[in-house]
Amino acid sequence: MTLELSRLRKAYSQFDFGPVDLTVEAEVLAVLGPSGSGKTTLLSLIAGITSPNSGSIQLDERELVGLPLEDRRVGMVFQEGALFPHMTARENIAYAAAAIDRVDELATLLELEDVLDRKPPTLSGGERQRVALARTLATDPDVLLLDEPLSSLDAPIRKRLRDELHSLFESLEIPILYVTHDQRTATALGDRIAIVRDGDPEQVGSPSTVLTRPTSRFVARFTGNENLFEGKVTDRTADGATVRFGNIQFQTTASDINTSTVTVCIHPSRIEIEAPYIADGDRTANAVTGTVSRWLNEGSEYRIDIEIEKGAITLTANVRPPTFERLALENGSEVQVLIPKESIHLIPEL
Amino acid sequence: MATGSHSNRSGTGTFGFDWLSVALVLGGVLLLYYVVPMVSLFLSIPAGEILARMDNPTVVDSATTSLLSASISTVIATLFGLPLAYWLARTDGAVTKVVLAVVVLPLVLPPTVGGIVLLTVFGPSSPLGEAAIAAGFPLTRSLAGVVLAQTFVASPFVVVTAKAAFESVDQTLEYASRSLGKCRWTTARNVTLPLAAPGILAGITLAFARAIGEFGATMMLAYYPRTMPVQIWVAFIELGLDNAYPVAILLVLIAATALLVLNTVASNPWE
Numbered sequence: 001m002t003l004e005l006s007r008l009r010k011a012y013s014q015f016d017f018g019p020v021d022l023t024v025e026a027e028v029l030a031v032l033g034p035s036g037s038g039k040t041t042l043l044s045l046i047a048g049i050t051s052p053n054s055g056s057i058q059l060d061e062r063e064l065v066g067l068p069l070e071d072r073r074v075g076m077v078f079q080e081g082a083l084f085p086h087m088t089a090r091e092n093i094a095y096a097a098a099a100i101d102r103v104d105e106l107a108t109l110l111e112l113e114d115v116l117d118r119k120p121p122t123l124s125g126g127e128r129q130r131v132a133l134a135r136t137l138a139t140d141p142d143v144l145l146l147d148e149p150l151s152s153l154d155a156p157i158r159k160r161l162r163d164e165l166h167s168l169f170e171s172l173e174i175p176i177l178y179v180t181h182d183q184r185t186a187t188a189l190g191d192r193i194a195i196v197r198d199g200d201p202e203q204v205g206s207p208s209t210v211l212t213r214p215t216s217r218f219v220a221r222f223t224g225n226e227n228l229f230e231g232k233v234t235d236r237t238a239d240g241a242t243v244r245f246g247n248i249q250f251q252t253t254a255s256d257i258n259t260s261t262v263t264v265c266i267h268p269s270r271i272e273i274e275a276p277y278i279a280d281g282d283r284t285a286n287a288v289t290g291t292v293s294r295w296l297n298e299g300s301e302y303r304i305d306i307e308i309e310k311g312a313i314t315l316t317a318n319v320r321p322p323t324f325e326r327l328a329l330e331n332g333s334e335v336q337v338l339i340p341k342e343s344i345h346l347i348p349e350l
Numbered sequence: 351m352a353t354g355s356h357s358n359r360s361g362t363g364t365f366g367f368d369w370l371s372v373a374l375v376l377g378g379v380l381l382l383y384y385v386v387p388m389v390s391l392f393l394s395i396p397a398g399e400i401l402a403r404m405d406n407p408t409v410v411d412s413a414t415t416s417l418l419s420a421s422i423s424t425v426i427a428t429l430f431g432l433p434l435a436y437w438l439a440r441t442d443g444a445v446t447k448v449v450l451a452v453v454v455l456p457l458v459l460p461p462t463v464g465g466i467v468l469l470t471v472f473g474p475s476s477p478l479g480e481a482a483i484a485a486g487f488p489l490t491r492s493l494a495g496v497v498l499a500q501t502f503v504a505s506p507f508v509v510v511t512a513k514a515a516f517e518s519v520d521q522t523l524e525y526a527s528r529s530l531g532k533c534r535w536t537t538a539r540n541v542t543l544p545l546a547a548p549g550i551l552a553g554i555t556l557a558f559a560r561a562i563g564e565f566g567a568t569m570m571l572a573y574y575p576r577t578m579p580v581q582i583w584v585a586f587i588e589l590g591l592d593n594a595y596p597v598a599i600l601l602v603l604i605a606a607t608a609l610l611v612l613n614t615v616a617s618n619p620w621e
Contacts, residue, residue: 049525070528082526086544095540096530139530 001026001060003143003175008045008055010199017041017199019055024143024175029204030190031179034222038199039179043145046177047076059142075141077149081132083120089131090116097138106134109168126157133168144176150185162188183223187211195219212267213345220265220347226316227266231346233257243346246313250286252344263347270343271317273304274336275327285338290315292333295324304329306337388602395595403596412581413600419496419577420504420561426497427505427557432550435509436542439516450513457506464502465570472498472571495572500561507556511619515549516542548617555616559608563601 002025009018017038022029033039044050046057048069057064064072083092089112093103107113110130120128129149136144150158166189169176180186186193187207194201195210195218203210203219214220220228231245240253245264276289290306293314302324306315315337319329327335403409438450456464472489473479482489489495519542527537543550565579573580578597586594612618 047525047529049529068528068533069525070531070533072529073531074529076526076529078522078526080522082520082522084523084527084541084545095527095532135530 001142001174003046003177004056004058005046006056006058008052008057010041010045010050010052015198017045018052020200022194022201022204024177026173026175027191028169028176028178028189030186030193030207031177031196031201032183032186032190032193032222033181033196035181037196039181039196040147041199042196043076043147043177043179046143047074047145048072073139073142074145075136075139075143076145077129077132077136077147079147079149080152081120081128081149083123083128083132083135085120088117088119089123089127092120092131093135093138096135098140102138106137110134110164124157125153126161129153129161133165142174144172144174146176146178148180151180151182158185165189183211195222212270212343214265214347216347217263220263223267225265225267225345227264227268227271229264229313230349231262231264233260233262233346240341241346243344246309248288248309248313250339250344251341252346253342254344254346257346257348259348259350261349263349265345265347266315266339266343267345268303268316268318269301270340271315272338272340273306273317273319273323273327273329274338276334276336285340286344288337288339290335290337292329292331292335294331295329302329306335308337391595391598391602395592395599400596400599404600406596408576408581408585409596409600412576412578412597415493415496415575416562416578419493419500420558420564422493422497423500423504423561424508424554424558426501427508427561428550428554431505431508431553431557432512435512435553436516436538438509438513440521453506453509455506456502457510461503461564461566462570465499465567468498468502468567468571490571491574492572493575496568496575496577499567499571500564503564503567504557504560507560508550508553511553511556512546512550514619515546515553515617518549519545548615549619552612552616552619555608555611556619559605562604 002023004024005020005022007018008020008022009016011017015038020042031039031042041050045052046064048064048067052065055065059073064074083089084095087095090103090107093106093116094100097103097106103116104113107116110133112127112130112134115123115127115131120131123131132149133146150161153161162185169189178186178189190207192204193207193210194204195214196202197218203215205213210219211223211225214223214225217228229245231243233241234244234249235242236257238255240251240255241257243250243252243254243262243264250264272285288308290308292304293307293311294305296303300321302319302321304317304319304324306317307313308315317337327333329335434449434453438446438453459467469490470476471478472482472495474483474488474490479489482494487494489498523541523545524537527541528534532540563579564577565583568577568580569583576584578601582594582597582601585597
């Protein structure tokens with residue numbers, strides 16, 4: 001199955017959606033964007049809840065635009081589940097199922113056996129979303145759309161359900177669009193990620209590419225690349241470019257840059273912190289010294305601001321707790337900052 | 351009395367007035383104004399005598415006419431009103447506002463004016479009325495006339511109340527149903543109507559209660575066959591107040607039943 005959107009456009013009084021071109025094979029495409037970026041509109045257009053002004057949506061040669069939503073074979077899991085409140089969990093799933101065996105099969109798959117005879121208001125958020133997913137899967141859809149199904153759940157349940165979804169999606173072999181504003185969910189579940197802005201996929205690529213090789217400042221900021229600086233390319237070789245920002249030269253592996261002004265982009269998780277007296281034995285990394293000006297314990301990691309060159313630039317780095325404790329970091333600590341060449345990403349400024 | 355001892359919290363005003371007590375008294379007086387006449391009606395005539403007069407042919411005939419005509423009017427109002435209510439609930443815009451205003455018009459129009467309006471279309475001298483008489487199915491001075499008058503006045507209750515009931519059903523649920531491959535009609539039957547049912551039933555109950563009590567427009571269109579409100583008026587004018595009591599009591603009982611339905615199976619729109 002291949003879902004293909006071409007020149008899809010929808011005009012609203014507030015903003016214009018598209019034109020969007022997007023191809024989704026039998027894979028999980030995580031659609032990531034801030035609220036109001038048109039993520040839900042994209043799903044509504046594919047599902048048939050909204051009609052586009054122009055463009056086409058093809059599912060293996062079958063044109064979906066113009067078809068009523070009941071004839072599209074597009075399954076949608078809504079944000080809060082949209083379960084029918086007057087039906088039990090079993091009735092909700094059976095309503096959609098072609099054969100009654102399917103209800104028990106899906107209940108087993110999604111571990112719903114114990115809640116089948118309860119009505120939605122008495123179910124927990126996680127249970128509701130699993131019933132909603134079972135109900136949608138009961139129709140054996142050709143495409144699966146999910147609209148932030150985990151956003152209203154507590155962290156532990158969200159993580160568990162995310163793991164479950166991951167293995168479930170692999171077994172489905174249909175195009176799956178998963179809308180979320182949470183970068184972690186997107187990278188965990190998506191085979192590819194599309195970063196959308198005003199409905200338009202600004203960058204589509206593998207999670208690691210989108211995270212470390214953003215093509216625009218918007219994508220960079222939205223994927224957590226907090227270190228963004230204006231820089232000048234001072235030298236180009238076959239191995240990469242040299243870039244200057246904050247009065248320091250940095251070696252990069254960037255080879256396809258043909259403008260002299262660039263946005264330098266370094267993901268905080270790609271920066272390493274060491275004690276100042278340890279010599280840089282690793283010649284592939286740029287090394288500068290700096291002073292810790294602020295730190296924040298975020299649980300699984302520490303977020304540290306380091307002032308370089310007396311505050312000419314401030315780098316933000318994520319540090320794992322063992323490193324933070326080994327170096328006994330505090331405000332004012334002098335540290336050595338190691339930035340591997342390949343971790344400095346350059347975005348051409350036109 | 352205006353400065354009761356339990357008045358510390360409600361704030362004694364500049365003029366030494368206890369506004370909470372004043373408000374309670376005002377509301378209390380109004381409540382008594384509702385209840386006292388009702389009780390007085392039942393006390394003004396011995397229970398035995400009421401029962402004895404209940405099988406009087408005029409009482410039985412008017413009750414039959416009223417129950418039959420109000421039932422027909424309510425069915426018509428529901429059949430024609432529900433689709434309109436659904437459309438109003440699911441559309442937004444200038445046209446919707448105008449349509450809603452048209453629906454509410456019979457509610458604010460004095461019933462006698464409603465009757466006059468209807469006579470211009472269905473009256474014996476109108477083309478439609480004339481044709482109907484020629485076909486042996488007169489639209490005035492007939493059960494049909496009663497139904498026309500009652501439907502005009504009572505059907506807005508179905509539309510307005512059912513509209514609110516449909517609006518309370520999250521449209522996402524309808525989208526969900528249709529995305530599961532169910533057509534609009536299956537969705538309406540299995541999702542929208544069951545969820546809106548208590549509100550729709552409230553609308554139907556209110557319409558029935560209004561149809562049963564309809565007097566003004568009915569008088570203009572169909573003095574005969576006599577409905578209960580017309581019979582009360584005729585009995586009062588020709589025979590005196592005492593003779594109007596039995597039918598009035600019947601009507602009070604029907605109204606009480608409607609209230610009971612509203613507060614049990616239906617969802618009371620005014621709650």
